[in-house]
Amino acid sequence: MQSFFIHGPQEVYGSIEVGTSKNATLPILAGSILAKDRVVIENIPAFSDIDMMVRILKGFGLKIFKRKNNLYIHTYHKNSTIAEEKYTKQIRSSIFLLGPMLAKWKEATIAYPGGCNIGARPIDIHLEGLRALGATIDEKDGYLICKGDHMHHGELTLKFPSVGATENLMMASVFLEGTTILHNVAKEPEIVDLANFINQMGGKVIGAGTDTIYITGVKELKGITYRPIPDRIVTGTLLLACATLGGKITLHHCIPEHNESLIAKLIESGCHVKTENDIIEIESTKKRKNVASVVTGVYPAFPTDLQSIYMVFASTGKGKCQITETIFENRFGIAKYLNAMGAKISTNGNTAFVQGVKKLKGTQVVATDLRAGAGLVIAGLKAEGDTTVQHIHHIDRGYEKIEDIFRMISVGITRQS
Numbered sequence: 001m002q003s004f005f006i007h008g009p010q011e012v013y014g015s016i017e018v019g020t021s022k023n024a025t026l027p028i029l030a031g032s033i034l035a036k037d038r039v040v041i042e043n044i045p046a047f048s049d050i051d052m053m054v055r056i057l058k059g060f061g062l063k064i065f066k067r068k069n070n071l072y073i074h075t076y077h078k079n080s081t082i083a084e085e086k087y088t089k090q091i092r093s094s095i096f097l098l099g100p101m102l103a104k105w106k107e108a109t110i111a112y113p114g115g116c117n118i119g120a121r122p123i124d125i126h127l128e129g130l131r132a133l134g135a136t137i138d139e140k141d142g143y144l145i146c147k148g149d150h151m152h153h154g155e156l157t158l159k160f161p162s163v164g165a166t167e168n169l170m171m172a173s174v175f176l177e178g179t180t181i182l183h184n185v186a187k188e189p190e191i192v193d194l195a196n197f198i199n200q201m202g203g204k205v206i207g208a209g210t211d212t213i214y215i216t217g218v219k220e221l222k223g224i225t226y227r228p229i230p231d232r233i234v235t236g237t238l239l240l241a242c243a244t245l246g247g248k249i250t251l252h253h254c255i256p257e258h259n260e261s262l263i264a265k266l267i268e269s270g271c272h273v274k275t276e277n278d279i280i281e282i283e284s285t286k287k288r289k290n291v292a293s294v295v296t297g298v299y300p301a302f303p304t305d306l307q308s309i310y311m312v313f314a315s316t317g318k319g320k321c322q323i324t325e326t327i328f329e330n331r332f333g334i335a336k337y338l339n340a341m342g343a344k345i346s347t348n349g350n351t352a353f354v355q356g357v358k359k360l361k362g363t364q365v366v367a368t369d370l371r372a373g374a375g376l377v378i379a380g381l382k383a384e385g386d387t388t389v390q391h392i393h394h395i396d397r398g399y400e401k402i403e404d405i406f407r408m409i410s411v412g413i414t415r416q417s
Ligand code: EPZ
Pocket: 022, 023, 026, 092, 093, 116, 119, 120, 121, 122, 123, 124, 125, 126, 127, 160, 161, 162, 163, 164, 165, 186, 233, 304, 305, 327, 328, 329, 370, 371, 398
């Protein structure tokens, strides 16, 4: 098990280009199944979740290879519709393979998905929706055995605007005769990116980014070359790193409006933030003070994926901050490790009460999930003394060698086995 050794405190300076979004690329990778010929995904990010998804697709017989930063996916060699459990169990995103597999191949067998331990992660909305579109799904020995021969268009309302279920059902509908209407869908930028990808392949998806999406069935989709959007959570992580550690950084290749809710909180806290086209510049100031409350929610509210990292920022701000997590039921894993570093955080149900402290002290901590792990790296860089972050494989799922990312902004972190 690898760990990070971090000596703090350190400030950040410099500029960096933000990479491609994990949560946009994963559904687009799954959606490449829908194309009748080659799909090229440009600027593919090097996250372990992406590698896992590629292994699953190769397990179907698809020919996939990487050249420079592009991934080439040839879909006509398919010789299996079984997703191997050893891979599907490691990532949440394996579940939204069901939609494109049923749409294109009319059958799919996948084991229950895995993913960060931030809650129960049920898949009822996915299964209810697919069944409402005529799919048959048998659950046997931890596997979902699905058939899509008699699928039909429909009008559905999701009981919660689930990101993955929205993506799954959108992809499941692309070849269904007539128009499928999905209400109460997720509005994240990654949903819009997937719809753009499908439409550029010749699909007919309207309303992505709003509460209702209309998918009109087409006969086939052609392979294209596509570059997914930049990663708004990596962008937010870097903005929070600068706000927490001090210094000044410039982020390139961003979409600032995707981080509006965070930027508003950082400005309210006393940070100087400037945005222009695909650039965000942030400078932290000593006059930093905590905002009273942060509440996570579905986009465009404050993103749950930045909640743990925001907690690190609030831990060393002046005054109190109340953080309410409304999306996942177990996403305060970072709190006990921050308290071990000298933070003052108490939690009650889905609310964390943070009392800012002047200093954190280095110690040994454990990454409980992807974003908490990134938060602990920042905490280690803020703390006085030495910090070791263990279980850093979680972090590699959503950050391309985070030590290299931080080196670009003048910060040293050592990966040790
Ligand atoms: C996606 O997960 C992201 N992952 C998550 O990012 C992100 O935190 C989440 O959306 C919310 O924005 C990917 O895109 C690969 P949901 P997903 O379905 O689709 C409940 C990261 O750090 N729910 O919107 O799994 C669920 O339990 C990861 O990059 C059901 O009840 O999220 C949760 O409470 C972590 N039944 C809420 O909805 C279902 O069938 C939101 O889940 C599905 C979800």
